[in-house]
Amino acid sequence: MKQYNLEEKIRIKKTLRKSGITLLVIGLLLMVVAMVDLFLSDIPQVFYLFFIGGLFLFIGLVMTFYGYMGAVARYQASEIAPVAKDTINYMLDGTKDSAGKFFEQLKNTPLPSKTCPQCGKELFPDAMYCDNCGCAMFKKCPDCMELNEVSSKFCKSCGNQFRT
Ligand SMILES: [Zn+2]
Ligand SMILES: [Zn+2]
Incomplete structure (x- = not known):
């Protein structure tokens, strides 16, 4: 072509x-x-x-x-x-x-993923107290009053080390 x-x-x-x-x-x-x-x-x-x-x-x-x-x-x-x-x-x-x-x-999506350290009940991640035994799910920092997870070793706000 x-x-x-x-x-x-x-x-x-x-x-x-x-x-x-x-x-x-x-x-x-x-x-x-x-x-x-x-x-x-x-x-x-x-x-x-x-x-x-x-x-x-x-x-x-x-x-x-x-x-x-x-x-x-x-x-x-x-x-x-x-x-x-x-x-x-x-x-x-x-x-x-x-x-x-x-x-x-x-x-x-929040699913029951936290267990109460005292009674072992499964709790929602945002639960402040165990709905079974009433124990607190937070740890108040004595320095800055910030609420921390009960299992945390340091304060998430000021870094203060918790003594358990
Ligand atoms: Zn409990
Ligand atoms: Zn603190």
């Missing part, structure tokens, strides 16, 4: 479009003439023009189609395809993100 450079391609496309449209117009005119002849004359003389017009119209359509097809295909390739790809990626990312967030949230 012969390789055309870009300028030649553009020239061919332009010629195709111009001749295609010209042929379309000629075809339509011929068909109109044929139709007019059919309705106005008792004996149609030029009805064969209808078929010639139809042929011109068809060739014109094909040429116009090929003349514009490259541009349309290029437009789709350069404009629509990346957008579609981005959209799909965006949607996939979004799905992944929201699914990830959902599982993250599920993982972080």
Whole structure:
């Protein structure tokens, strides 16, 4: 197959479009003439023009189609395809993100995960007192009055070491 450079391609496309449209117009005119002849004359003389017009119209359509097809295909390739790809990626990312967030949230949902050091009852992580034996789940720092986990060795606020 012969390789055309870009300028030649553009020239061919332009010629195709111009001749295609010209042929379309000629075809339509011929068909109109044929139709007019059919309705106005008792004996149609030029009805064969209808078929010639139809042929011109068809060739014109094909040429116009090929003349514009490259541009349309290029437009789709350069404009629509990346957008579609981005959209799909965006949607996939979004799905992944929201699914990830959902599982993250599920993982972080407070579940009974603290046991009372005195009676062994399972307690919620934010429980201040054991709901079974009433013992405190916090340790008050004698220096800064900050409430710390009952098992903590140092105050989370001032770093004071607890003596147990
Ligand atoms: Zn308890
Ligand atoms: Zn403290």
